[in-house]
Amino acid sequence: MTQKARTKRVVRKSNLRLIEDFMPPEGVPITFETAGLGVRLGAQILDILITFLFVIAIVIMLAIVDLSRGETVMAVGSLLFFFIRIPYYILTELFWNGETLGKRMLKIKVVSADGRSLTPHAVVVRNLTKEAEVFLPIALMFTMPGMDGWGVLASLAWIGACLIGPFFSKKRQRLGDFIAGTYVIHKPVARLLPDLSRATTVQHAERFAFMPHQMDHYGAYELQTLETLLQRDTSKTVTYETRRRNEETMDAIVTRIRRKIDYSDPIEKKDHRDFLKAFYAAQRAHLEQRQLFGDKRDDKYQLAERNKNNGA
């Protein structure tokens, strides 16, 4: 039962976001959230639109100046598209540190998977292969109606082969990313929330005093869940409805905690928040101290299991 509940939680966490550990030269692993295919497709479409507008502007200029024959303008246009987009992707990614304009708008970024900086080689490779992996399938889709059976089959096979890579690789890498050793991440957003352990006063800490054995029921996961809940109040955009729902959750949690840790003193409803804050501070101090002594407690199941093994 406990085992099952635990695996369930792990699965839920990993499904939500694609987190990758990343080792920079400093040797402290950093976690990055891998960009999904949807946002990358969005950035690609934006980039195509940008380059396309650029080409259209030039073609219109050419048409006004001199070349009146439609056929020539078309040829020049498709040629320009080719000659503008390759430098566009390479230069933007190189000089803006892995961001084209489209990526910049959607806040994603190319990084080198080995933890070093992006090399010109990696950028060139991932954007040259883009020709075969992204633009060739698009072109094939347009020309497919005019092909014979084998041509259609070969085109479909190629389009399929290009799509398989990103879907099945863990870091959502396409073939060019593999060869270049790069992948795409969400740009991290750094926002420092207040330290909750300091939100409780000495008076509160004295009023809600906890015994050491009362602290031995929960682990880091529960502590941080409680923190997330309490932090919600500090955000500026709290509607009346969410506040009411928060209150309800808090009441339920207080009841649960009191039962679990055998806290017998009565607590008035208006003190629930202060109680939880005091409990958070005391529990965190306790867990951090245990952790310093090599007794790391991930969650309550780990603790329960340990108690059971000790008892047996």
Added chain:
Amino acid sequence: MDNAVLIRSARFRQERENDWARLEQIVTAAEKRGVHNLSYDDARDLASLYRQAANSLSVAREISLDKALLQYLEALTARAYLAVYAPQERLGGLVSRFFLKSAPQAMRRSALFVLMGFLAMFLGAVAGYLLFLENPSWYDVFLPADLAGGRGPGASTEYLRSVIYQDEAHSGLGAFASFLFSHNTRIAIFVFGLGIFACAPAFLLTFYNGLIFGAFVALHVERGLGWDIAGWLSIHGVTELSAICIACGGGLKLGSAVLFPGQRLRTEALREEGKDAVKLAIVAAIMLFAAAILEGFGRQLVQDMNTRLIIGWGIGALWLSWFVFVGRENK
């Protein structure tokens, strides 16, 4: 709060918070304007504060259960990492390094593969030539009709001559553009890209291209137009066919990494060999571009056979000297 309970990890955080705020400010500036435009103080502090933040993160992971702190430090360190390790390239430096050093060096390192590319083309040409002399109907087997443009065994000698020395109605930019998407560019792209499948497709495609070339030349030689076609082809063909052979060399390099990775993993080998192969591909692309200019403009402007020969082979010699002499380091 003044009378707050201060536990160890909260003290840790309190002592360092100002440094992190400063780092965040520098990183934001670097993200907006680039690391080049930071002031001296900011640039100096960025590096040291980044290392401090990484250090803090590592400590915080051990001693703190403050989720707000851990998430913030992780994001801050990640952003600072991205700012510190941004590529510091200048366009001019990049281009000159490619032309003066890395491209010719890559060519020399892959000389064997490039020579194999030329060999494939040469063998194909000889085979095509001999086969045509044996039986002219091979010509139609090798050459797709749209490429031949009416120049086949059935065409008269006069017609062939007129194609070689004609003032084409459409020239200049239009011809240039249409050329680039023509047969040979496509061949070069395929020859390079398909090389990854164990070399064979690259070699065969180049060989086939040689067959076409051989048969085409044989047709003209048979009609006594040998030198004329040599001039017609040379002016851009020396550059263009070399580009295909070099692209083939790049493809063979990729294929050989797949076939013979040695002690490395295949993906690793592919990545390493890919570095030179990509440079070969870029060299081939530059040469095709030059060939397009020559074909679009040079062939119409220069009608004399000898001048055509001189220009074509002269430019070929320039390419060769670029590959052979540029970027040698004195030891």
